[in-house]
Amino acid sequence: MTPSSLKSCFKLGGWLAILTIAVLSLVPGEMRPHTLSVSQLEHVIAYAITGALLAAGYPILNQRILVVAGLTCYAGILEIIQLWVPGRTSKIIDLVAGASGALAGVLLVLALQSWLFRTAEHRPAPLSSKLRG
Template identity: 35%
Template sequence: MNRTGVKTAVTLAAWACIVTIVVLSLAPADEMVRTGADGHLEHTAAYAGTGFFVGIAYRVEERWAVLGGLMSALAGTMEILQHFSPGRHPGFSDFGASSIGAVIGLAVAGLAVRNMLLARRSVR
């Protein structure tokens, strides 16, 4: 697969993760999908994975603060909108776990991008 194909695949993965977070965050309580892990760990893992793909797709090394802010805004918006979902309630600690996960994912993406760039330069 060429670079354009990889970029497209990663961008689609990022948006698929975002859509999944939105759907699962707004599902009524009786339809919630749980892994059996601690809820905060679920939030952290979901946003870390999403943050990783978003960071790779949208060049985290150039837009660290913007991407982190947008991911935190998504987390906050999802928590607030849970007021309108039957049986759900927002939680500040859930927002915190989600935001921390997003930062972890973006940081890992930043390291991955940096290492790929360094490897590419050393090959030349």
Template identity: 35%
Template structure:
């Protein structure tokens, strides 16, 4: 299994965990013990990093999808009685996603012998 395939599996799993954490009742949401804003930034950053590594030839689409996921998940919280959508939460999620995708793009660009083109 190559790095891109592993990154792809991790990215989709992380996105699933983010969706579960965002939409589940507060008492079922996993907690790392740090600030929730750091958790949000880190979760979206790591997910963006994995998606950028998995799909380096589509980095702009990855960025757009991560930003759309942040917006969509934050908006769906308005449908839950015990959850709330806040602009600061959205901003932190979008910043994490942008940093993660940017770091992934940079990592793939600088990786020795790597090109951003897909190797099937």
């Protein structure tokens, strides 16, 4: 898989995650599946995965800043819309959990890329290049 197609896969995954968050956030309360006992942890994980996928798909720093800002606004908008969804409540702590997750996901990708870059710098040159030189 080429770097370009891999980047496209991350972008697609991120946008599908955004759609999934909307569906799970806006269905009536009794229809929503609960996977963890603490709903804020669900928010952190969902937004961290989304943030990481989008950060991997949009590698420029300004784009990553927009990912965090955009997901934070998105979480806020969804919380406001939940005021009109039967069986749902809107909580500031859920917005904070979503924003924290988005930031954590982007920072995770930054840390992973930094680690991979340092590892590649210290990797010994292939034997074929040593034989030529």
